[in-house]
Amino acid sequence: MPGNLIHFRRRVRSVKNIQQITRAMKLVAASKLKRAQDRIIAARPYANRMLSVLNSMARRIDPAQHPLLAQRDRERVMLVVVTGDRGLCGSFNSNIIRSAMNFIEDEAANRTLSLTLVGRRGVEWFKTRPWQVRHEFVNIMTRVDHRYAREIGKGIIDYFSASELDAVYLVYNEFKSVVRQDVILEPLLPIRRLEFEQESDTDPGVDYIYEQPPREMLDFLLPRHVETQIFRAMLESEAAEHGARMTAMDAATRNAKEMIDQLTLTMNRIRQASITTEIIEIVSGADALEG
Amino acid sequence: MALPEAIQLEIVAPDRLVFSGEVQEVTIPGAEGYLGILPGHAPLLSELKTGIISYPDGEDRVELFCSSGFAEVLPGRVIVLAEEVESPEMIDGSQAQADKEKAEQMLRSRDPGTDYQAALTLLEQASARLQLVD
Structure with a gap:
């Protein structure tokens, strides 16, 4: 029996250690989440306005004016997968990978597919799989910086402009709230050409007056748009990751507590049982002597 | 319309x-x-x-x-x-003044390594900031 007791004590101790770690991770994630949340909320208006300007622009001008507007048959498709660099954040990474795999299975049958991977989890998953990976970016999700977004964007734009790609999609976790992340899969290139829903008085669908030659203007605008959308996706993903980790670690801490309670209870029962047995032995021994 | x-x-x-x-x-x-x-x-x-x-x-x-x-x-x-x-409250006037002087100095220098484009940008930004502060 005492051996068994020691075994339980050890287990309680090790669960306690794990609990300490998960609790610390939860607190760290919570503090990082705050900062990431502020950043993404501040960055959203710019990305949204940029998108609305782009949409408004894309229906006014002739797509032949710029390579990034070219609508080609979707033969060669690229998917940009934004995952985290680290695990221990619940289903955060697996959701992204599942949704990426669904997309790939739908697309890959009759199209050429390539990937750009952001975040180590995605890189590790696709390492052993047969898809062509054009770019990999690891260890950048811990400190999301506009520089990286520019680099990723440049790679994509180069391929697209050179007509090596016909369409680019982006899949990432969107930060909805601390406890909720939604997987978003959205087209990045070519820039969608929205038709006017109705001809309104205030917004006739006529071409712009340009202050610069349109080509120059678009050269400036379109790459910036791609960068901004990638940057936003990265910030969304960062905030979502911390949120997911916080929730996962909170659950883990609670589970650990439950486990400790269970183990302590069993441990005490065993101890009590052995004490009872000993007392009975002593009492019956004493009885035997007296008798 | x-x-x-x-x-x-x-x-x-x-x-x-x-x-x-x-x-x-x-x-x-x-x-x-x-x-x-x-x-x-x-x-x-x-x-x-x-x-x-x-x-x-x-x-x-x-x-x-x-x-x-x-x-x-x-x-x-x-x-x-x-x-x-x-906004004007966010601008550091003395910093802008310093930037302006630095940019002007860069533009005056005869060093062939000078990045004139960067100097012009700096000068433009500093002047616009100063205009708001004054």
């Missing part, structure tokens, strides 16, 4: 929404010179250079420093997307 009576103006920087509201008029620093925009302006797309955005606010005018970006003008809406936007 009924013309809108006011402009829905939005000024956005990468890290925040600076202003969103209705104005009667707005002046923006277009790449080819300042543009004054009234409600009902024809659609226009322009790159912005470093300069000052201003719009009326009651009796006064609000003036903001902005560096490169672009603006979309529609009859009833103007969206300004600028890399940097600063």
Whole structure:
């Protein structure tokens, strides 16, 4: 029996250690989440306005004016997968990978597919799989910086402009709230050409007056748009990751507590049982002597 | 065609929404010179250079420093997307003065390694900032 007791004590101790770690991770994630949340909320208006300007622009001008507007048959498709660099954040990474795999299975049958991977989890998953990976970016999700977004964007734009790609999609976790992340899969290139829903008085669908030659203007605008959308996706993903980790670690801490309670209870029962047995032995021994 | 009576103006920087509201008029620093925009302006797309955005606010005018970006003008809406936007309170006058002097010195130097483009940009930004602070 005492051996068994020691075994339980050890287990309680090790669960306690794990609990300490998960609790610390939860607190760290919570503090990082705050900062990431502020950043993404501040960055959203710019990305949204940029998108609305782009949409408004894309229906006014002739797509032949710029390579990034070219609508080609979707033969060669690229998917940009934004995952985290680290695990221990619940289903955060697996959701992204599942949704990426669904997309790939739908697309890959009759199209050429390539990937750009952001975040180590995605890189590790696709390492052993047969898809062509054009770019990999690891260890950048811990400190999301506009520089990286520019680099990723440049790679994509180069391929697209050179007509090596016909369409680019982006899949990432969107930060909805601390406890909720939604997987978003959205087209990045070519820039969608929205038709006017109705001809309104205030917004006739006529071409712009340009202050610069349109080509120059678009050269400036379109790459910036791609960068901004990638940057936003990265910030969304960062905030979502911390949120997911916080929730996962909170659950883990609670589970650990439950486990400790269970183990302590069993441990005490065993101890009590052995004490009872000993007392009975002593009492019956004493009885035997007296008798 | 009924013309809108006011402009829905939005000024956005990468890290925040600076202003969103209705104005009667707005002046923006277009790449080819300042543009004054009234409600009902024809659609226009322009790159912005470093300069000052201003719009009326009651009796006064609000003036903001902005560096490169672009603006979309529609009859009833103007969206300004600028890399940097600063209100006069945010500008450090002495820093701007120092930048200006540094830029001028760079431009005067005969060192062939001088990055004239960078110096000009710096000078432009510093001058626009100083204009707001004074």
